[in-house]
Amino acid sequence: MFLRTITTASAIALLTAAAASACEIGARVSIVGNEFPAIQTVGAGAQECSGADVTTNLTADHQQINLPGMQGNPAEYTSAIVANSSIVALMNEDVIRPLNDLVEQHGQSLQRNQLITIDGNVMAVAFMANAQHLVYRQDVLDQIGVEPPTTYEEILEAARMIREQGIMENPIGGPYKAGWNLAQEFNNMLLGYGGTHFKDGGAEPNVNSPEGIRALEMMKALSEYMNPDFLTHDSNAANAEFRAGNVALMHMWGSRAATMTDAEGVPQEVIDGFAIAGPLTVGGGSTPASTLWWDGWTVARNISDAEAEATFIAMMNGIRPDILQDGDVARQAVWLIEGYQPTDAAVGVFAAANANTVPYPMLPYMGLMHTALGSELSDFMQGRESAEQALADVEAAYRAAAREKGFLQ
Amino acid sequence: MKHRTFFWFFLPTGLAMLLFIAAPIVSVVIQSLFTPHEAVFRTVESCTPFTCVQETIIDQEATRALREEAPLGRFAGLDIYFDRGHLAVNEVALIWRASNTWAEFFNRLGNLPFYRAMAFTLTYTFTVTPLLIVLGLMIALAVNSLHRHLKGLVIFFSLLPMIVTPLIGSLILFWMIDSRGIIGSAIQWMANDPGLSLKASTGLTWIMLIVYGVWHSAPFAFVVFYAGLQTLPKDQLEAAQIDGATRWQQVRYVVIPHIMPLVTFVALIQLMDNFRVFEPIVGFNAEAHATSLSWIIFNDLGGETRQLSAAAATSVMTIIGVAILLSPVLVRTWRDFKGKH
Numbered sequence: 001m002f003l004r005t006i007t008t009a010s011a012i013a014l015l016t017a018a019a020a021s022a023c024e025i026g027a028r029v030s031i032v033g034n035e036f037p038a039i040q041t042v043g044a045g046a047q048e049c050s051g052a053d054v055t056t057n058l059t060a061d062h063q064q065i066n067l068p069g070m071q072g073n074p075a076e077y078t079s080a081i082v083a084n085s086s087i088v089a090l091m092n093e094d095v096i097r098p099l100n101d102l103v104e105q106h107g108q109s110l111q112r113n114q115l116i117t118i119d120g121n122v123m124a125v126a127f128m129a130n131a132q133h134l135v136y137r138q139d140v141l142d143q144i145g146v147e148p149p150t151t152y153e154e155i156l157e158a159a160r161m162i163r164e165q166g167i168m169e170n171p172i173g174g175p176y177k178a179g180w181n182l183a184q185e186f187n188n189m190l191l192g193y194g195g196t197h198f199k200d201g202g203a204e205p206n207v208n209s210p211e212g213i214r215a216l217e218m219m220k221a222l223s224e225y226m227n228p229d230f231l232t233h234d235s236n237a238a239n240a241e242f243r244a245g246n247v248a249l250m251h252m253w254g255s256r257a258a259t260m261t262d263a264e265g266v267p268q269e270v271i272d273g274f275a276i277a278g279p280l281t282v283g284g285g286s287t288p289a290s291t292l293w294w295d296g297w298t299v300a301r302n303i304s305d306a307e308a309e310a311t312f313i314a315m316m317n318g319i320r321p322d323i324l325q326d327g328d329v330a331r332q333a334v335w336l337i338e339g340y341q342p343t344d345a346a347v348g349v350f351a352a353a354n355a356n357t358v359p360y361p362m363l364p365y366m367g368l369m370h371t372a373l374g375s376e377l378s379d380f381m382q383g384r385e386s387a388e389q390a391l392a393d394v395e396a397a398y399r400a401a402a403r404e405k406g407f408l409q
Numbered sequence: 410m411k412h413r414t415f416f417w418f419f420l421p422t423g424l425a426m427l428l429f430i431a432a433p434i435v436s437v438v439i440q441s442l443f444t445p446h447e448a449v450f451r452t453v454e455s456c457t458p459f460t461c462v463q464e465t466i467i468d469q470e471a472t473r474a475l476r477e478e479a480p481l482g483r484f485a486g487l488d489i490y491f492d493r494g495h496l497a498v499n500e501v502a503l504i505w506r507a508s509n510t511w512a513e514f515f516n517r518l519g520n521l522p523f524y525r526a527m528a529f530t531l532t533y534t535f536t537v538t539p540l541l542i543v544l545g546l547m548i549a550l551a552v553n554s555l556h557r558h559l560k561g562l563v564i565f566f567s568l569l570p571m572i573v574t575p576l577i578g579s580l581i582l583f584w585m586i587d588s589r590g591i592i593g594s595a596i597q598w599m600a601n602d603p604g605l606s607l608k609a610s611t612g613l614t615w616i617m618l619i620v621y622g623v624w625h626s627a628p629f630a631f632v633v634f635y636a637g638l639q640t641l642p643k644d645q646l647e648a649a650q651i652d653g654a655t656r657w658q659q660v661r662y663v664v665i666p667h668i669m670p671l672v673t674f675v676a677l678i679q680l681m682d683n684f685r686v687f688e689p690i691v692g693f694n695a696e697a698h699a700t701s702l703s704w705i706i707f708n709d710l711g712g713e714t715r716q717l718s719a720a721a722a723t724s725v726m727t728i729i730g731v732a733i734l735l736s737p738v739l740v741r742t743w744r745d746f747k748g749k750h
Contacts, residue, residue, distance in 0.1 A: 113458045116458075117454075228606040229588055229608040231608075232695075367713030368716075375696075396493050397493060397494065397522070400494045404485075404489060406447035
């Protein structure tokens, strides 16, 4: 513990010393974003700039405050750290600016694939990638004598064996909390079965399909092997179950895999048995039942050009290549920054990218679909209605919302 | 008080109420009658770290032109109030025609978000409010008969549930009733069913929320009733005792009539509060089993795409709901007031 503190402290001191000479800004910078470790690193990097105030507001509730905080003129936040789902809300309301000029002036160290380009305009600079994939307990799989599963059917088979041999009562885990998480698991499964959310090229919903029904039925089959409280388990609660040694097979975010066994009090067999695999396929398909994500930063539209430039420089300082020299930082995420060498915690996300996983759709109406899925699927998972009825409810709820927002007539 | 004096006395409060209560309500009502403009879509090439694809986006220039023309959006009238997310008139009519029995009708009605929320909210309101009044009165009577040295300490502990922030209070209980928590495990042991989970059953979740609601609000009733008990005329009680009234008869015929106006007051406040039940649903992660109008508003605003018009319509319906709930009590108070003059 003591050694770690010293190392961290000296690493921070080194970083600050290196940065103090490098980053000078001339106007205020104010950042809003999510709060996992990689984003905290970026925020701290931006705050090393001198010459003007750099403030950060990193919170899990960022989605609820970033839009109102950027709609004013001048905007409260000069930069929002977003992902491919949340950038859509900011683009729908036209509160972020194209960064082409700034990239040309100050973005020499960026790689081409970091630029999120929409219709020729750079709207965001990505710094990390993320995906959901399998994490498992090698020791438990050794006990029942099976190879690490690559499909959901194999997961079910392994779970049955684990339960029958009395090793664990509820060996499967995952973020299945009613709401955003449950909807995301459905998104994964739907894409894995080859389904789509919308009819070609429009905002018409298409989830009440054979693929949608099979996706729900698979989720239901998996839930039979989960803790009965699964509808209240978000990523944090699912991780706690894994750490406590109650779960052997779990679908989890890559951004959380690296720190899975770092918590205090994790039993030794969980630490030793912990292993990461790629995403799973389902129903004989080749597309993984997962989605690819990027996290990146944007610059507000309703601010002065000086503030936009200062924001760009500060954020560039937050993602400069030499932050990767700190081993802990390098492990925090699958960085898209130049010079990043994948760590052993990154194999899951890399496997997802290599297996042609579908990126989470950046459509203007996807947010409404996600909300409708989140509130209508829990009835089916509790066995209160059929898959067809649940999906018909999803489409009806989505239609009402999309009509209100002017996406459907 | 002279009317003139009253006017000047009331003016600051009145202005503040106008500014901070009336104006926002007007704005919410207007918001609920308008919806955003129809989105103009455009297909463009979008490149991410993974791939380049053709993707639909909103045409900002066309949308801006629409917005400048009519900044409030499209006038929708009561459309939002009648859509599936709210009163769902079309869906209810369909269900009515398709159902043969009342049970089937109500069962299908529960599938619509508004009616599902109302089912829980009304059950919650009408069980929690009477229970907390009874419990509050019992605590008040018990504390009132304690020795005066003990009173301070007991009052402090009785008030604790109200002092603890609702979200924190529900989180603590949430962990305790987890199937691996202390209460959850105890219930499993008592029922001799290791698979039993409070959080996985709708009925048990409702009971848990109701118990929490009573636990949290009883101190409020207790404080009010305890204050009322201090004004209890001693001579009436003594007269009742001389007449040979039992302790129960004293409470029934002397104490309760004396504090009846306070019961009305507590009922009013608590009906209003309980109808807007929200924190326990979030704190207990109970949205799969129980929702309320306030939770629907939260959900409409919490998604990646915020539905302001839908949230505004639900807010207006909450206000109307509270007004309907309070109307019997208000009418009675008004009659009492008229009767005295």
